[in-house]
Amino acid sequence: MAEKKKKIIKTIKVDLDKCNGCRACEVICSAFHAEPKYSSNNPARSRIRMIRHPLRDIYVPVYAGEYTSAECMGRDKYIIDGKEYDECGFCRASCPSRDAFKEPDSGLPLKCDMCEDLPEGEKPLCVQWCLNDALIYEEREEEVEEDVKVEDVEIGLASLIDKYGRDKVIDIMARMAEKTKPAA
Amino acid sequence: MRYGDTGYNLEIDLTRGNVERVETDPKLTELHLGGLGTNAKLLWDRVPPETDPFAPEIPLMFSSGLLCGTPAPGANRTIITAYSPQTLLMGYSMMGGFWAPELKHAGYDKVIFRGKSPDLVYIWINNDKVEIRDASHLRGKGAVETAEIIKEELKEPNAQVAAIGLAGENRVYTASIEQGRSSASRLGLGAVMGDKGIKAIAVRGTKDIYIAKPAEFIELCNEVLKYIQYRNENPVPNVMTILQGLGSPQEMLHVDEKWHTENFMWGNSRVRRKDFWNKQIEDRWREVQLDVRKRLISCYNCPMKCGAIISVPGLSTYMMKCFSKLTYTMAAFVDDLDFGFKIAQRATEYGVDGFSTPQIMAFAFELWEAGILTDADFEGCPSDSEGKFYWLLDRIVRREGIGDILADGTYWAAKKIGKGAEDFAHNNIKKHEQLPLKLGMLNPVYFLMYATGEKINITQIEGQFPQSPFATMEERQEFISDWIQAPDEKFKQIVLDWEFRGERSNPYFPTVDMSVDIVDWQEKMHYIDDALGVCAGLSSFPLKPPYHIHNYPKIISATTGMDLDEAGLTQIYNRNRNLIRAINVRRGLRRIDENPPEDHWKRRFPELEEKLLDAYYKFKGWNNDGIPTKETLQALDLGYIAEDLEKRGIYDEEPSVKKASA
Numbered sequence: 001m002a003e004k005k006k007k008i009i010k011t012i013k014v015d016l017d018k019c020n021g022c023r024a025c026e027v028i029c030s031a032f033h034a035e036p037k038y039s040s041n042n043p044a045r046s047r048i049r050m051i052r053h054p055l056r057d058i059y060v061p062v063y064a065g066e067y068t069s070a071e072c073m074g075r076d077k078y079i080i081d082g083k084e085y086d087e088c089g090f091c092r093a094s095c096p097s098r099d100a101f102k103e104p105d106s107g108l109p110l111k112c113d114m115c116e117d118l119p120e121g122e123k124p125l126c127v128q129w130c131l132n133d134a135l136i137y138e139e140r141e142e143e144v145e146e147d148v149k150v151e152d153v154e155i156g157l158a159s160l161i162d163k164y165g166r167d168k169v170i171d172i173m174a175r176m177a178e179k180t181k182p183a184a
Numbered sequence: 185m186r187y188g189d190t191g192y193n194l195e196i197d198l199t200r201g202n203v204e205r206v207e208t209d210p211k212l213t214e215l216h217l218g219g220l221g222t223n224a225k226l227l228w229d230r231v232p233p234e235t236d237p238f239a240p241e242i243p244l245m246f247s248s249g250l251l252c253g254t255p256a257p258g259a260n261r262t263i264i265t266a267y268s269p270q271t272l273l274m275g276y277s278m279m280g281g282f283w284a285p286e287l288k289h290a291g292y293d294k295v296i297f298r299g300k301s302p303d304l305v306y307i308w309i310n311n312d313k314v315e316i317r318d319a320s321h322l323r324g325k326g327a328v329e330t331a332e333i334i335k336e337e338l339k340e341p342n343a344q345v346a347a348i349g350l351a352g353e354n355r356v357y358t359a360s361i362e363q364g365r366s367s368a369s370r371l372g373l374g375a376v377m378g379d380k381g382i383k384a385i386a387v388r389g390t391k392d393i394y395i396a397k398p399a400e401f402i403e404l405c406n407e408v409l410k411y412i413q414y415r416n417e418n419p420v421p422n423v424m425t426i427l428q429g430l431g432s433p434q435e436m437l438h439v440d441e442k443w444h445t446e447n448f449m450w451g452n453s454r455v456r457r458k459d460f461w462n463k464q465i466e467d468r469w470r471e472v473q474l475d476v477r478k479r480l481i482s483c484y485n486c487p488m489k490c491g492a493i494i495s496v497p498g499l500s501t502y503m504m505k506c507f508s509k510l511t512y513t514m515a516a517f518v519d520d521l522d523f524g525f526k527i528a529q530r531a532t533e534y535g536v537d538g539f540s541t542p543q544i545m546a547f548a549f550e551l552w553e554a555g556i557l558t559d560a561d562f563e564g565c566p567s568d569s570e571g572k573f574y575w576l577l578d579r580i581v582r583r584e585g586i587g588d589i590l591a592d593g594t595y596w597a598a599k600k601i602g603k604g605a606e607d608f609a610h611n612n613i614k615k616h617e618q619l620p621l622k623l624g625m626l627n628p629v630y631f632l633m634y635a636t637g638e639k640i641n642i643t644q645i646e647g648q649f650p651q652s653p654f655a656t657m658e659e660r661q662e663f664i665s666d667w668i669q670a671p672d673e674k675f676k677q678i679v680l681d682w683e684f685r686g687e688r689s690n691p692y693f694p695t696v697d698m699s700v701d702i703v704d705w706q707e708k709m710h711y712i713d714d715a716l717g718v719c720a721g722l723s724s725f726p727l728k729p730p731y732h733i734h735n736y737p738k739i740i741s742a743t744t745g746m747d748l749d750e751a752g753l754t755q756i757y758n759r760n761r762n763l764i765r766a767i768n769v770r771r772g773l774r775r776i777d778e779n780p781p782e783d784h785w786k787r788r789f790p791e792l793e794e795k796l797l798d799a800y801y802k803f804k805g806w807n808n809d810g811i812p813t814k815e816t817l818q819a820l821d822l823g824y825i826a827e828d829l830e831k832r833g834i835y836d837e838e839p840s841v842k843k844a845s846a
Contacts, residue, residue: 031255
């Protein structure tokens with residue numbers, strides 16, 4: 001059993017009523033996570049995604065959550081305030097049933113990291129760039145069990161194994177390791 | 185690697201059904217930036233000036249601007265260019281929304297169409313994959329409806345679709361191109377799109393856009409955003425409400441329309457109703473607007489909320505912006521705003537310009553009343569104000585009966601109708617309908633902008649200089665105290681000296697030279713915006729905007745890696761300004777055409793107006809007929825244009841206007 005620890009939980013409260021659908025959150029998220037920072041941008045790589053249906057007045061910003069290898073059994077519908085939403089419209093998972101929260105070229109899963117390498121005290125970039133206050137940053141202290149943090153590379157590899165099978169990934173890894181071997 | 189732009193255009197030959205991805209010359213970006221600038225260059229290069237706006241070889245260009253798709257706030261404009269079937273001059277119309285950034289992410293700066301498709305088609309651009317698809321099932325469909333059907337059939341809810349409605353299919357000269365919450369409405373480019381057989385262009389892109397100097401760039405973007413926030417919290421004091429903030433006039437937000445309804449003209453830009461607004465109307469109009477308005481919405485990467493989702497019970501939902509809620513209402517003399525939201529729904533689906541179209545209809549009913557058009561022309565037309573407008577709108581977009589003549593706009597319709605109808609087409613410049621605004625005293629700055637603007641639409645020419653003087657010295661001091669946007673201290677002095685009455689008031693103050701300086705600044709900012717794809721609402725249009733001549737060179741340099749300062753950017757502006765002027769000169773534009781509507785101001789000053797034009801042309805390095813001189817063109821690397829104008833004998837022509845003093 002992992003040890004209980006006090007931890008700051010970072011959350012973003014999403015006020016759907018205030019969203020104006022401009023997608024600045026997607027723009028700045030993808031720019032911040034570019035290598036080097038801000039050297040490129042591409043909403044398709046963003047870890048926040050606007051689910052937008054303007055004519056149905058549906059504006060839902062969703063943050064990328066955990067990677068999941070399986071899609072849901074049923075995909076339910078919700079009717080809120082007379083408007084029908086697909087369950088996917090609120091879901092944070094990078095999953096096989098849709099393109100959201102996957103790198104467009106590699107298909108690797110994306111996950112919101114609250115812009116963790118920002119200097120202490122700075123709010124995540126999407127919150128900073130949302131001048132309409134649809135995204136509100138909050139911190140609270142909680143006692144949690146400390147998990148072993150899984151590295152991004154491991155999550156990525158796990159998703160590749162799910163998609164292509166264990167053997168194929170091992171084969172390719174071995175071949176690439178050979179190719180990139182430092183000269184003796 | 186290219187920074188800012190993608191370095192590729194998509195060239196689509198509709199006659200042959202051929203699609204090519206063509207690498208562009210980076211030198212053109214250095215010379216013209218992009219957007220409007222490079223569109224103009226292509227238009228000059230590709231077709232001779234005699235070409236008919238509906239000729240197959242006409243290039244119809246959908247361009248992003250240089251900054252579109254980067255994180256620069258508000259860089260989302262699509263600049264559409266061809267020749268206007270209405271003015272016969274270069275027609276460029278722009279729209280915000282989400283289309284241009286998506287095109288950049290798909291890997292292209294522009295889509296350039298030539299030829300004509302034998303059948304109605306739509307284009308599907310999905311990154312590297314481009315298809316010309318059958319659109320016969322979309323014939324006659326509304327513009328908004330079309331976009332929804334296409335997204336559905338492509339199973340791509342994230343595609344951005346620019347579409348025409350029935351008006352564009354029928355080559356109505358006021359046909360718009362609709363997209364997102366925006367539209368490119370002016371100058372009839374929807375008709376050119378329809379003529380080419382293109383119902384819609386759908387785009388989806390998932391590629392990166394690169395920035396040359398990321399750290400500098402993002403700091404500049406953050407400053408822009410901070411300034412937007414500051415301006416939203418600090419409206420400019422001592423000016424009218426609609427001039428206080430950023431963005432386009434906040435017509436979807438504000439419900440108080442006392443100013444527009446009492447100062448703009450009703451009908452065919454004729455009647456001012458000075459005591460229209462009262463408590464009863466205010467209550468009713470507020471109720472109507474709040475009831476149909478579902479949400480205030482933005483364009484791509486912009487915090488302003490200039491548009492709205494409008495849902496009128498019983499009608500399909502659409503998006504609206506700016507002033508069109510009032511143009512139909514006021515043109516039809518209907519006192520209930522409910523009509524404005526209802527007819528705008530139909531007009532948006534048809535895809536027509538919300539400025540020109542209501543005026544054309546009001547013009548037609550005036551002609552009927554005057555006996556110039558007859559009962560036979562209006563057979564079956566209902567007698568009530570609302571019904572009449574619906575009926576005529578349907579005729580115009582279908583080009584049925586009198587609607588066929590009216591579909592060409594007031595200038596051409598009046599010519600065809602004759603019998604004195606020309607006098608009723610009284611609100612045009614260069615054959616294009618203007619805002620329904622009639623004023624008392626000539627304002628020299630506005631005279632010049634109206635007369636000489638190549639956009640032929642004042643809201644996309646005017647800008648950051650106050651429209652009228654401040655009442656007190658304290659107010660003037662306050663205005664200039666944080667006016668960081670002014671290019672030069674001399675503009676602040678003009679504001680300090682400008683009075684309502686006496687020697688230093690309109691029309692003789694700002695003086696001729698000051699007026700020219702002011703106009704040059706306003707124009708400069710619009711030309712830069714239109715090349716960069718930045719919305720005028722954050723730059724050239726409002727007072728004290730976040731983008732201005734002092735930060736633009738830094739932003740462009742950080743984006744592209746170019747080494748640009750204010751002088752360099754001004755040089756590019758002058759190059760683009762002269763290039764567009766030369767295109768229009770080659771199409772026949774002369775001084776005689778630079779003439780605001782006779783009745784735009786009650787008090788006109790012919791001698792002063794002549795002096796203003798003389799001085800403006802001189803400042804620009806143009807001859808007295810408004811034609812850029814050889815020396816001017818050569819100094820802007822446009823020697824090839826000077827040669828062409830010379831070869832055509834344009835420099836040897838008699839002046840278009842005989843001067844009284846000559």
